Amino acid sequence: MSDVADRVKKIVVEHLGVEEDKVTENASFIDDLGADSLDTVELVMAFEEEFGIEIPDDAAENIQTFGDAVKFIKEAS
Amino acid sequence: MFDLTGKNALVTGASGGIGADIARTLHARGAAVGLSGTRTEPLEALAAELGERAHVLPCNLSDMEAVEALPKQAAEAMGSVDILVNNAGITRDNLFMRMSDDEWQSVLNVNLTATFKLCKGVMRGMMKARWGRIVNISSVVGATGNPGQANYAASKAGMVGMSKSLAYEVASRGITVNAVAPGFITTAMTDKLTDDQKAGIMGQIPAGRMGEPSEIAAAVVYLSSNEAAYVTGTTLHVNGGMAML
Numbered sequence: 001m002s003d004v005a006d007r008v009k010k011i012v013v014e015h016l017g018v019e020e021d022k023v024t025e026n027a028s029f030i031d032d033l034g035a036d037s038l039d040t041v042e043l044v045m046a047f048e049e050e051f052g053i054e055i056p057d058d059a060a061e062n063i064q065t066f067g068d069a070v071k072f073i074k075e076a077s
Numbered sequence: 078m079f080d081l082t083g084k085n086a087l088v089t090g091a092s093g094g095i096g097a098d099i100a101r102t103l104h105a106r107g108a109a110v111g112l113s114g115t116r117t118e119p120l121e122a123l124a125a126e127l128g129e130r131a132h133v134l135p136c137n138l139s140d141m142e143a144v145e146a147l148p149k150q151a152a153e154a155m156g157s158v159d160i161l162v163n164n165a166g167i168t169r170d171n172l173f174m175r176m177s178d179d180e181w182q183s184v185l186n187v188n189l190t191a192t193f194k195l196c197k198g199v200m201r202g203m204m205k206a207r208w209g210r211i212v213n214i215s216s217v218v219g220a221t222g223n224p225g226q227a228n229y230a231a232s233k234a235g236m237v238g239m240s241k242s243l244a245y246e247v248a249s250r251g252i253t254v255n256a257v258a259p260g261f262i263t264t265a266m267t268d269k270l271t272d273d274q275k276a277g278i279m280g281q282i283p284a285g286r287m288g289e290p291s292e293i294a295a296a297v298v299y300l301s302s303n304e305a306a307y308v309t310g311t312t313l314h315v316n317g318g319m320a321m322l
Contacts, residue, residue: 038204038246045201 004051004077005070011046012066015039025067033066043069051077079302082107085155086301087148089138089195090165092119094264095214098290099162099297104130106298108160111151138165138191139183148198157206158199160301163192163236164214168266170225181228188232189239196243196254209252210301213240214293217260217316233258237312244310253309255300260316262288284317 009023018033029035029043044060047053047069053076055063063069086103090096092114100110100123109130112120117135124131132154136147151158166188169180196211203209218226219233237256244254261267261278267287270278279285296313299305314322 036249038249042204045204 086160087111096164098294102294184228207251215258256312
């Protein structure tokens with residue numbers, strides 16, 4: 001697994017308090033990992049800080065799963 | 078009770094009567110204060126009066142770029158913004174049938190849109206800190222309406238609806254969002270009233286007098302405190318009984 005994916009996973013695990021093996025490619029933050037809508041906002045904030053990037057609101061709305069997040073961050077950084 | 082030591086507060090409209098007293102009172106409770114307003118001179122004078130823990134942050138709230146920059150400037154000056162008091166407001170009164178689009182829009186922009194942008198600008202820091210206080214200064218007029226003030230009343234009622242919605246969203250993060258709705262308070266704005274107008278107003282106030290800026294400031298301090306952690310989405314009416322809501 002890539003470095004980006006590891007770092008994203010660490011943030012998700014810490015922020016949502018979920019088991020690491022639950023954070024799979026297609027795991028939806030809201031449907032599978034128990035996030036509420038504000039959690040997803042906070043996750044995006046945490047990604048922005050970890051990777052020093054800016055994630056615009058319209059892009060943030062499309063980041064629904066762990067895989068989406070990794071893909072976006074790889075393309076952005 | 079109501080100790081604000083270590084908290085950083087941004088107060089808009091701090092050059093005005095009520096805003097200056099809000100800043101003074103928060104400062105007296107131990108908070109650092111960021112004094113924002115359009116007129117630099119009274120802000121500098123207030124900062125000099127307060128001494129330490131006071132920062133002058135001039136901002137014209139009708140300039141949306143300046144509004145967006147303000148939370149960052151405040152955080153840079155103080156380290157964070159833990160308490161935001163949206164106190165700045167303008168009036169451009171006219172009869173509804175004569176009210177121009179510009180009179181409508183300029184009041185909505187400064188009173189409501191700037192408040193929205195400032196709330197948004199401080200939210201990230203508050204969410205991370207899991208602590209925040211937003212106090213939006215509304216008006217009795219927002220609840221009762223007032224002839225000649227359709228724009229002002231709409232903006233002040235809008236602040237209340239916005240505060241409640243935001244309060245829902247961020248309550249789980251330790252952030253409260255409340256409004257204070259002053260009635261008639263002795264300020265430069267109400268000094269302009271004629272004696273006849275004042276007499277008319279007095280007749281509607283059970284307390285039989287106008288309120289003092291310090292009485293608004295006390296409500297703001299309460300809502301900014303740790304003690305008010307369980308109070309959110311509310312509007313505290315400070316109006317001498319003029320409208321019991």
